[in-house]
Amino acid sequence: MKLVVGLGNPGKKYADTRHNVGFEVVDRLKKGLKVKGVRFLKPQLFMNRSGEVVKEAVKKSKVKLEDVYVVHDDLDIKLGEFKVSWGKGPKDHNGLRSIYEQLGSKEFWYVRVGIDNRVEIPFEGPGEDYVLSSWLPEERLIVDNTVKKIVRELKNVFT
Numbered sequence: 001m002k003l004v005v006g007l008g009n010p011g012k013k014y015a016d017t018r019h020n021v022g023f024e025v026v027d028r029l030k031k032g033l034k035v036k037g038v039r040f041l042k043p044q045l046f047m048n049r050s051g052e053v054v055k056e057a058v059k060k061s062k063v064k065l066e067d068v069y070v071v072h073d074d075l076d077i078k079l080g081e082f083k084v085s086w087g088k089g090p091k092d093h094n095g096l097r098s099i100y101e102q103l104g105s106k107e108f109w110y111v112r113v114g115i116d117n118r119v120e121i122p123f124e125g126p127g128e129d130y131v132l133s134s135w136l137p138e139e140r141l142i143v144d145n146t147v148k149k150i151v152r153e154l155k156n157v158f159t
Contacts, residue, residue: 001037001038001039001061001062001063001067002037002038002039002063002067002068002069002158003038003039003041003057003058003061003063003067003068003069004026004029004038004039004040004041004069004071004154005022005026005041005042005043005050005054005057005068005069005070005071006022006023006024006025006026006027006040006041006042006071006072007019007022007023007043007047007050007070007071007072007073007095007096008020008021008022008023008024008042008043008047009046009047010044010045010046014132016134016135017131017132017133017134017135018073018115018130018131018132018133018134018135019047019073019131019132020073021071021072021073021113021115021143021147022042022070022071022072022073022095022111022113023042024143024147025071025111025113025147025150025151025154026040026041026042026071027042028147028148028151029150029151029154029155032151032155033151033154033155033158033159035158035159038158039057039061039063041053041054041057047094047095047098048094048095048097048098049098050095050098050099051095051097051098051099051100051101051102051103052098052102054068054070054099054102054103055099055102055103058103065103065105065107065108066107066108066109068108068109069108069109069110069111069154070089070096070099070108070109070110070111071111071113071150072089072090072093072095072096072110072111072112072113073093073113073115073131074089074090074093074112074113074114074115074116075090075115075116075127075130075131076090076091076112076114076116077090077112077113077114077115077116078114078116078117079114079115079116079117079120079139079142079143079146080114080142080145080146081114081146082111082112082113082114082146082149082150083110083111083112084109084110084111084112084153084154085109085110085112086107086108086109086110087106087107087108087110088106088110089106089110089112090112092127096110111150111154113146113147113150114146115131117139117142118130121136121139
């Protein structure tokens with residue numbers, strides 16, 4: 001059993017924001033992956049409480065942490081890039097912090113989706129505001145291509 005968790009915030013207000021790219025990946029992977037033994041989860045609590053839902057899902061499904069994949073936005077990675085890594089996430093992410101606290105571990109798979117485009121399109125303000133901002137049309141194309149690449153890579157992992 002594998003558990004793929006997409007991090008994001010619930011509701012229409014956040015649907016097309018950088019912070020919700022984890023939800024996007026899970027939605028597209030779920031549509032394109034018809035394999036038994038893979039469960040998908042989009043916590044419907046706000047980002048900083050995601051760990052509560054993840055802990056419950058891990059407990060219920062009895063999945064091992066080495067079979068948990070958390071897909072999330074990463075402000076430390078440039079827009080259009082992504083990394084799949086074990087036990088290492090970004091410097092600061094409220095959704096991941098919640099998961100660490102609830103699971104008592106950082107030892108799971110991270111699917112780190114780059115969202116930083118502040119060099120190309122300057123943004124004045126804190127990172128918290130940036131991650132909650134919507135994609136610009138030219139960024140949307142980059143995000144769509146990146147999500148396709150991630151889905152392709154994860155399909156290879158799960159099949």
